[in-house]
Amino acid sequence: MAEAYTLKEVNDYIKQVIALNFEDSIWIVAEISQVKEVRGQVYLEFVQKKEQDNSIAAKAQGVIWYKSLMFIKSKLGELTDSILQAGQEIKFKAKIEYHVVYGLKFSVEDLDASYTLGNLELIRQKTIEQLKKNKLLFKNRETTLPPVIQNIAVISSHKAAGLQDFFSHLNNNRYGYAFSTDFYDSSMQGANVERDIVGNLIKIKENKENYDCVVIIRGGGSKMDLSYFDNYNICANVAKFPIPVLTGIGHDIDQNVIEMVAHSPLKTPTAVADFIVEHNMNFEMNILEMEQKIKNLTQLIIQNNSNMVENLYKDLQKNALFNLSNADHYIASLEYKIKSLSSIKIDSEKSRLNEMENILKLSDPFEIIKKGYSITLKENKIVRSIKNIEQGNVVKTILYDGEFESKVIE
Known part of the structure; x- marks a missing residue:
């Protein structure tokens, strides 16, 4: 009968093998599939996916104990929370531990932020190249904002820091403009960002005739936090969207790919609100300016016509006086001619009458x-x-x- 080992013996052996082969901590590259912080410790699940079909090729558990977490946070600061996100591929230093009861676990001691940032930049560049290849980079800019923006679809998280600022600036504008907004709640960070934003864009697209534009806003964050907006699927959907998309992601230094494809990329949620208000104000100013131009032109035409009428009146008056004077001269001349001709005619007729009288006398019986x-x-x-x-x-x-x-x- 073959010799059998107890479970503990096997686990003890595995523990011994691991301890002998991994005496020191090692650097490992893996994707975080789950992350949870409990009482100062962070519990992680790591996976490696196959390139062919994205299925899981390997899986392991990990933990960051409190002291290690404090060390990492003192080193990376706010980047720590940005790196420790589900869906993020990271490079970490860990002690491989095996417990006969709890099994294999990676005890994380350090994180390499440069690896994650470099990997994110690589993803960003690939997204840009793919958008260029598909001629999508400037497609949304070919859409046209209406002269007046009234109906707005807003994609953001109800937890977003800049959301209330956006609505406050928009609805309490000093010009008294009124807006109709529909809010589409979406994750702005983490593994669900792509699913939520793309899903909401599809919903809005089905009712695109109800909106003048789409606004995607987030209340700032680190470069790593905003890396989700370099996702190709999100950016391609924004680029192909049939109405203008305005973004206010909240980053003042680097431009995310979603800002490159958006119709109007603004830096912050309040900047988006101000842009919309100023857009409508510019339309109103153009109308008022046009109204003033029409008034000025009308007054100019009236003044010119008034001057023309006045000049015509003066000309008519002058011509009338001139014509009357000419008429007086003509009448006087005509009167003189009539008198002269009448006198001549009378004399001629007198002479003729005398001749006739003489003839008659000669003919008198x-x-x-x-x-x-x-x-x-x-x-x-x-x-x-x-x-x-x-x-x-x-x-x-x-x-x-x-x-x-x-x-x-x-």
Whole structure:
């Protein structure tokens, strides 16, 4: 019968092997899958994933005891919490321990922040290159903000430090502008950032006609805290979004990739609120400026027309006086001409009448009779021919100084 070992014997042997082979602490690279702080100690679960399908290739437990945690925090400060996040790949120094009851555990003594930061920068550069390759880097900037922003979809965490500042600046603006906002709660740090932001963008996209823009805001943080906004899936969804996306991540030094693809990247949540208010104020100022220009132009046109009418009146008045003067001269000249022509005409007519009078005098029968002629009448009719007289007719003969009757005998 084959020899059998007890469980404790096996575990003791494993403990001895590990102790002999890992006498000193070693540096290990792994991804944090779970992290939990309890009573000053931090308990971790480490994994390594396969590149082919992202499935788990290895898993181990770890712990940072209180003294080690204090050492790490004194060395890294605020970076400590940023590094110890689920989903973060880290390089850590640990003592490999094996307990016969609790099994294998890594006792973490130190963290290499430069490794994590370098790895995050590598991810950032890969994201940028992929966005460039897919021609997405400036795509959201091709969208257009409406002249007036009124309806806003806000993606942030209800715990975000800058969220209330954003709403305060937006709703209590000095111009009294009113806005309609819908809040979409999302993780802004940790393993769920990608899932939450992308999921909310999909929800908003389904109702995009209800919004003028999307705002993604976070209340600041370390470079490592903000590294989640270098995620390709988040950035690609922002870049392809059909309406403008405004960001206020809260970092004054480095630019995250999400800010590179956003329509309008602002530094802080309050800067986003101020940008929206000023955008609407600029529209109002343009309207007021246009109104003033119209008023000025109208006044100028009225003034010009008034001057033109006044000048026309003066010209008409001047022309009227000139025309009246000319008319007076013309009438006087015409009167003179009429008088002159009338006088000539009268003299001419007098002369003609005198001539006619003379002619009439010469033709007057009495004047002719004076010259020795006589007029013979038969039955009060002038006898012009001897043929008109017969024997026995009584005729009257008119002479210059009298008349007599006679009877025709033969």
